[in-house]
Amino acid sequence: MKIIAKVLLGFLFVFAFSACESTDAVESGTYTGTVDEVEPAKTEIYVKTADGKTLELYFTNETSLTKSGEVVDFSMLEEGMTVEVEVEKVGKRLDPISVVIME
Amino acid sequence: MNQLPDFWRTEVLHPLSVHLPIALLLVATAFKLVSLWRSGETWSRGGSILLFVGVIGGWMSVYTGNLADGVVARELCDPTVLKDHENAALIMVWLFTSAVILEMIYSFLKKTWLKLLMVGAMIIGSGFLGYTGHLGATLVYQQAAGVYVPSDDCEEFQ
Numbered sequence: 118m119k120i121i122a123k124v125l126l127g128f129l130f131v132f133a134f135s136a137c138e139s140t141d142a143v144e145s146g147t148y149t150g151t152v153d154e155v156e157p158a159k160t161e162i163y164v165k166t167a168d169g170k171t172l173e174l175y176f177t178n179e180t181s182l183t184k185s186g187e188v189v190d191f192s193m194l195e196e197g198m199t200v201e202v203e204v205e206k207v208g209k210r211l212d213p214i215s216v217v218i219m220e
Numbered sequence: 221m222n223q224l225p226d227f228w229r230t231e232v233l234h235p236l237s238v239h240l241p242i243a244l245l246l247v248a249t250a251f252k253l254v255s256l257w258r259s260g261e262t263w264s265r266g267g268s269i270l271l272f273v274g275v276i277g278g279w280m281s282v283y284t285g286n287l288a289d290g291v292v293a294r295e296l297c298d299p300t301v302l303k304d305h306e307n308a309a310l311i312m313v314w315l316f317t318s319a320v321i322l323e324m325i326y327s328f329l330k331k332t333w334l335k336l337l338m339v340g341a342m343i344i345g346s347g348f349l350g351y352t353g354h355l356g357a358t359l360v361y362q363q364a365a366g367v368y369v370p371s372d373d374c375e376e377f378q
Contacts, residue, residue, distance in 0.1 A: 137307035142300060159290035173303070175294045208297030 138163070140173040142209040148172065149219070152198045160191055162216075164202055174202065174213040184218040193218065224368075224376040231288040231366035234281065238356070241277030244270045245316055245349060249342040256339060268323055271342070275320050278313040285309060292365045301363070305355035308348050315345035 140163070150166035160176040176182070182189055194200075199219040204211040251267030285306065293299050322338035359365035370376065 137310060138303065139307075140300060140303050156290075159293075161290070161293075173299065177294060210294075210296060210299050 139171065141170040142206065142211065143170060143172060143204070145204060145206045147201060147203045149199065149201045152194060152196055152200055155194050155196055157192065162194060162200075164200060172202065172204065172211055174204065174211055174216070176216075177212055180213045181215045182218070183215070189218065222371045222376040229291070229366075231291040234284040234288040234366070235360075237277070237284045238281045238353075241274045241281055242349060242353060244274030244277060245342075246346055248274050249339075249346045252339050252342055256335070271316065271320060271323065275313070275316050278316060282309060282313055288366060292359075296359070296363050296365060298363065301355055301359055302365070305352060305359060308352040308355060312345050312348035312352055315341045315348060319345065 143166075148164070148166050148170075150164040150170075150172070152162055153165040153171065154163040156162070162174050162176075164172045164174060166172065176191065182191060182193070184193065194216075201217040201219055203214045203216075205214055206212075248267050248270035251263050251270060255263035255267055289302065289306065293302055296302060319338045319341040322334055322341065326334040326338060360367060
């Protein structure tokens, strides 16, 4: 029982800290990366760039989402997709101007 | 003319739901700390009840915070503070959840080390609770997160 309690507690502590996400603020520009997470309810995506940075992007009314030159719905986005994003840095917030699905 | 928004907005549910669990979890920690030196049901049982109710409230606050995130994050100048706030809140609520589990195991085994571990998790959790609250206050008072800013001439209040 003592061992089970210790394992359970250790698991909870590790889970607590691993549940945290960190994001990065990058300069305005165009970045290519992989969609790490999609939050449809918030129209939000996390994009992991090749140099290990995580961009948290909340779509705005002005954000365009395209695939092969066609405008597509947000529901087309899935984890693991390669995307090219153009972002504008406002303060430390990243506003996505365009998101292009590459595959 | 600007229209005064409805008060019961999604993002307002979060500040309405966080303060009770903050109070409960801090007082629960104090009760459990005292129970290490003082015998009697009041401190130990009282601390347990406060802890259980506080953890339920803590998870409700995480839920309402997640709802608020979807609304306010687009308007913040530094959303990294919001991310730190969310991370600290998750660590905090998991620490207090660990304390609840330890409390339940303690009720069967009655081992002192379990009680010490539980109080330790609650003390560290209280530290994270204070930090979470500080970041939340920073979001509101420095970035006006979820706050309606009236027009210069207050026309919407006429």
